[in-house]
Each structure stands twice: as structure tokens, then as C-alpha cells.
Amino acid sequence: MANKRYAYYSGCSLEGTALEYDKSVRLIFDALGVDYIEPEDWSCCGSTPAHTIDHVFASALAARNLSIIEKMGLDTVAVPCPACLMAFKKAQYFMEKDETFKEKVNELLDEKYNCRVYAKSTLQVLYEDVGLDEITKRVTHVIPDMKVAPYYGCITNRPPKLAQFDDPENPISMDKILSAIGVEVCDFAFKVECCGAAFGVPKKDMVNRLSAKVISMAIDAGANCIAVACPLCQQNLDLRQEQINKTTGSNFNIPVLYFTQIVGLAYGYSPKELGLDKLIVSADNFVRSRITKEQYEQLKQEQEKGKEKDVKKQEIQEKENP
Amino acid sequence: MKTINLTESTDWNFIEEVKKESGQDPSLCYQCGNCTAGCPYSNFYDYPVSQIMRLIQTGQKETILTSRAIWLCATCETCTTRCPCEIDVAHIMDVLRIMARRENKVSEKDIKTFYDSFLDSIKKFGRLYEVGTLISYNLRSGHLFTDSDLGPKVLAHNKIHFLPKKIKGSEKVAKIFERYQESLKKHG
Numbered sequence: 085m086a087n088k089r090y091a092y093y094s095g096c097s098l099e100g101t102a103l104e105y106d107k108s109v110r111l112i113f114d115a116l117g118v119d120y121i122e123p124e125d126w127s128c129c130g131s132t133p134a135h136t137i138d139h140v141f142a143s144a145l146a147a148r149n150l151s152i153i154e155k156m157g158l159d160t161v162a163v164p165c166p167a168c169l170m171a172f173k174k175a176q177y178f179m180e181k182d183e184t185f186k187e188k189v190n191e192l193l194d195e196k197y198n199c200r201v202y203a204k205s206t207l208q209v210l211y212e213d214v215g216l217d218e219i220t221k222r223v224t225h226v227i228p229d230m231k232v233a234p235y236y237g238c239i240t241n242r243p244p245k246l247a248q249f250d251d252p253e254n255p256i257s258m259d260k261i262l263s264a265i266g267v268e269v270c271d272f273a274f275k276v277e278c279c280g281a282a283f284g285v286p287k288k289d290m291v292n293r294l295s296a297k298v299i300s301m302a303i304d305a306g307a308n309c310i311a312v313a314c315p316l317c318q319q320n321l322d323l324r325q326e327q328i329n330k331t332t333g334s335n336f337n338i339p340v341l342y343f344t345q346i347v348g349l350a351y352g353y354s355p356k357e358l359g360l361d362k363l364i365v366s367a368d369n370f371v372r373s374r375i376t377k378e379q380y381e382q383l384k385q386e387q388e389k390g391k392e393k394d395v396k397k398q399e400i401q402e403k404e405n406p
Numbered sequence: 407m408k409t410i411n412l413t414e415s416t417d418w419n420f421i422e423e424v425k426k427e428s429g430q431d432p433s434l435c436y437q438c439g440n441c442t443a444g445c446p447y448s449n450f451y452d453y454p455v456s457q458i459m460r461l462i463q464t465g466q467k468e469t470i471l472t473s474r475a476i477w478l479c480a481t482c483e484t485c486t487t488r489c490p491c492e493i494d495v496a497h498i499m500d501v502l503r504i505m506a507r508r509e510n511k512v513s514e515k516d517i518k519t520f521y522d523s524f525l526d527s528i529k530k531f532g533r534l535y536e537v538g539t540l541i542s543y544n545l546r547s548g549h550l551f552t553d554s555d556l557g558p559k560v561l562a563h564n565k566i567h568f569l570p571k572k573i574k575g576s577e578k579v580a581k582i583f584e585r586y587q588e589s590l591k592k593h594g
Contacts, residue, residue, distance in 0.1 A: 096533045096534035096536075097534070097536075099533070099567070099571065100534070100536045100565070100566055100567055101536060101560065101565050101566060103565065125532075125573050125574045125575045126533075126573070127528070127532040127533060127573055127575060127576075127578075127579045128528045128532065128533050128534050128579075130528070131524070131534075132480075132481065132521070133520075133521035133522070133524040133525050134525065135481075135500055136500070136503045136504060136507065136518075136521055137504065137507065137525070137586075138504060138586065139500070139504075140586070141582070141583075141586045144582050144586070145528070145579070145582060148578070148579065148582065188589075191585065191589070192582050192585045192586055192589070193582065194578050194581065238480070238482035238483060238484065239481075239482065239483055242482075242483040242484070242486075242487045243483045243486045243487050243494070243496070244487060252487045253487070276484075277446060278446040278447075278480055278482035278484070280480070281480035281481075281482065282480065282520075283478075283480060283517065284553075285520050285540060285543055285552055285553060286514075286516040286517045286519070286520040286543070286547070286552075287478070287516070287517065288552070288553070290447075290450050290478070294446055323556060323559060323560070323565075324556070326555070326559075327555065327556075361563065361564075362563045362564065362565055363563070364559050364563060
């Protein structure tokens with residue numbers, strides 16, 4: 085990790101409804117010694133709406149930010165939101181592939197972009213650059229009751245040609261990070277199934293139905309919470325959970341946390357620091373059941389002693405009443 | 407089932423336009439249906455995505471550009487990821503949306519209105535102003551109470567900013583919009 089400095093592009097959602105994602109990413113980065121700096125005066129990446137207008141236009145909205153980062157002398161940007169990530173990766177891909185396209189994009193910009201910035205998801209930075217060993221070392225707490233379904237969402241790892249990270253159908257990076265901090269991870273079949281994405285406002289019913297499938301599959305997998313890496317997934321599954329119940333007649337009440345919040349819990353941060361108060365379906369039961377590693381070890385020893393006692397008792401009983 | 411008369415309705419130019427604008431070759435599609443099988447939105451589409459591909463091959467411009475499917479696609483990239491012919495199907499859907507906009511044939515007005523409200527916010531402030539975008543959508547679409555049930559929730563959990571955050575370079579972002587409009591006039 086030494087000496088590598090990242091640009092950190094939080095994106096618009098992380099200033100609003102996903103503030104807790106931003107808070108927890110920064111805390112985890114600080115705890116793990118990731119050196120990052122926010123590009124000054126960044127603007128929206130253009131997201132889904134821009135690429136329904138025109139690809140040159142959409143790329144220009146994204147490339148304005150990449151150009152700022154390039155001027156800062158940085159070559160990698162860490163991006164927590166998959167929509168921003170894909171906007172950057174698509175702009176980069178089209179501009180590198182086609183010189184005319186690149187010129188057209190640059191004609192729309194004040195400062196030209198020379199295609200020297202590589203975008204990585206926060207998940208990828210943690211998994212590949214920081215590494216599981218470092219992530220494990222920093223753990224101070226255990227959440228014994230947590231059974232998590234790792235939900236990557238549709239475009240964190242796809243399409244593979246652009247994402248160039250993890251497996252597009254069965255990604256494992258988040259599974260491994262959560263296992264590394266001692267959380268029980270469920271075998272979840274809907275890791276990359278779409279939650280309904282940006283249609284929450286204009287097509288609420290459709291989004292509710294798609295999100296319901298994801299939640300229902302998580303519960304079937306034995307999970308008592310869902311970990312996400314995308315502000316839209318979090319919004320659709322958590323903020324809209326009551327809507328889902330109304331639309332589909334379900335009765336879900338399952339917390340949906342950013343995976344970085346879960347890592348933060350294992351690192352001993354307070355619920356307030358991690359923005360757990362911003363979750364609509366409360367995750368407080370995990371805070372209450374959280375214990376320090378030492379307490380956990382002690383508990384385990386006591387349980388084992390208890391088991392030994394039980395075995396001895398049984399032996400005595402068997403001797404007395406053969 | 408609707409029958410399409412191919413002799414009368416095939417638009418050969420359209421096939422070439424899609425090919426050129428997307429950089430993809432739709433003729434490679436052999437209708438295996440993998441995209442439709444994986445598409446989370448198939449249930450909601452009027453034409454499943456593999457049929458859209460077939461309609462492109464037969465030049466059915468009007469049917470495609472007025473379809474709801476191209477607007478209900480969320481670009482989740484499942485089709486692109488799974489296409490055995492390595493066609494970037496999601497990118498083709500994107501190009502079809504752009505064409506439908508250009509020809510003023512958008513079937514899903516609410517979705518377009520939401521996107522437009524989103525982009526207006528960026529043009530004005532440089533970043534997305536969530537509350538403003540929702541209010542603007544509700545006013546323009548006439549669905550005044552969309553997501554009003556979420557209001558108390560976001561308020562209770564202090565999840566939103568009431569006022570927009572205008573960035574210093576918001577004029578520079580607005581200029582991207584203006585230059586793009588100018589380039590359209592120049593190149594037609």
C-alpha cells in the first residue's frame with residue numbers, strides 16, 4: 085500500500101441518501117492506511133440518464149472528472165458507486181478505442197482528457213491493493229449472530245470486458261472480505277441479479293418486484309442481513325422495503341448494510357461513526373450482539389469447557405445408570 | 407400474435423444505422439435466447455431483448471423505436487455478459503434509446519421525464535440534487551405524490567439535503583451541455 089495515492093470520487097449519491105457509504109469507506113480507508121484525496125470541484129458522472137442522450141455527451145460528463153484527476157498527477161481513482169465506475173470505464177474505453185470519439189469528447193470539455201486515469205471500485209481497491217491479510221489484521225470485534233448475503237449488484241463486475249475484476253457471474257471478492265473479518269457468509273445465488281436500478285421513481289412497482297426477489301433469495305439462503313456495494317441497491321432494498329411489502333404482499337424486515345459498514349463494525353467503530361442510524365431497517369441488533377475478540381475467545385473457551393463438563397456428566401450418569 | 411409484412415416494412419437504412427452507431431454487428435445474433443433468459447426485465451417488456459435483436463435484423467424501425475422494452479432496459483449488462491456471439495446487446499439497446507429520443511418516438515414518457523429532470527439538475531448545479539430532481543419529476547410527469555411515502559423515512563434518518571450543493575465549476579458543466587447542443591446544430 086505504501087506510496088500509492090488514490091483519487092477518491094465519492095459521487096452524488098454519497099453526499100445524499102448514501103452518506104453512510106461515504107462515511108464508512110473513508111473510515112475503512114483511514115484504518116487500512118489507504119492514501120486518498122478527493123478531486124476538487126468534481127461534478128456528476130452523468131450516470132444512466134446521460135447515455136440515453138448521446139455517448140459523446142455522456143463520456144464528456146464523466147471525463148471532466150477524469151481530467152481533473154489527471155491534472156492532479158494521479159493515475160487511479162477509487163469509486164464506491166458502480167454507476168459512476170461504469171460511466172468512467174465506458175468513457176475511458178470509447179476514448180481509447182476511437183481517436184475521433186476522443187476528439188469529439190474533448191471538444192465539449194474545457195480541459196482535455198488524455199486517458200491516463202484508471203477507475204477501480206472501492207471493493208477492488210480493498211480486495212486487490214490492500215489485501216485480505218491486512219484487512220484481517222485490523223479486526224477488533226466479532227459479530228457472532230451475523231449471517232450475511234453478499235449482494236454485488238449488476239454492474240460492479242459486469243460487463244467483464246470493462247470491469248476487469250472478479251467473476252461476472254459468481255464474484256467472490258466481497259464474500260472473501262466479509263469472511264476475512266470473521267462474518268458468516270451465506271451462499272447467495274442472486275449476487276449479480278438486478279434490483280431495478282434507477283427506475284425507482286418512474287417505475288416503482290417494477291423495482292419493488294425485482295428487489296423482492298433479491299431479498300427473498302437472501303432469506304432463503306439463510307441470511308439475516310444483506311451486504312451491498314451500491315447506493316442504488318441499498319436504496320431499493322432498504323428505503324423501499326416497506327413499499328416492497330405493500331406491492332408484493334411480503335413481510336420483509338431485513339437490514340441492508342454497505343459492506344464497508346460491516347467491516348467498520350468489526351473494526352470497532354461506533355454505530356454513529358458508521359452512519360448506521362441512517363439505515364431504515366435497523367441493524368442495531370448486530371451492534372448489541374457485537375463483542376470484542378477477547379470476549380469472543382473467552383466465550384468460546386467457556387463453551388468448550390461447558391461441553392467437556394457435559395461430556396463428563398454424561399459419563400458419570402452412564403456409569404451410575406448403566 | 408402480430409404478423410409483420412417484411413416486404414413492406416423493412417427499413418434497410420435502419421439496419422446500417424444501428425450497426426454504425428453501436429459499432430456492433432446485430433447480424434451475428436442466431437436467436438439462442440440467452441439474453442432473454444437472463445434479462446431481469448423480460449417480464450415487463452413488450453418485446454423480449456432477443457426479439458428486439460431479430461427486429462433489428464429485419465429492419466423493423468418503427469416497432470423497435472416505439473417499443474417499451476428499450477426504455478425499460480436498465481443496462482444491467484446481463485445480456486452483454488452472456489451473449490455467446492459477444493455482441494454488446496446492452497450497448498445496442500442504448501443506441502436504440504438515443505434514436506427513439508432523436509425521432510421523438512419515446513413510448514415511456516415517465517422514464518424520459520425522470521432522466522430529463524436528473525440532467526437538468528446536473529446542468530444547473532454540477533451535481534445531482536436529489537430532492538429537486540424528484541420534485542421536478544413529480545411536477546412534470548403529473549404524478550405529484552411519487553415516493554411521498556418515503557419522505558418521512560428520509561427525514562427521520564436525516565438522509566437528505568434540502569438545499570442543492572452548487573459546485574464552483576457548475577458553469578463548466580453547463581458548458582458541456584451547451585457545446586453539445588451547438589455540435590448538434592453544426593452536424594445536424
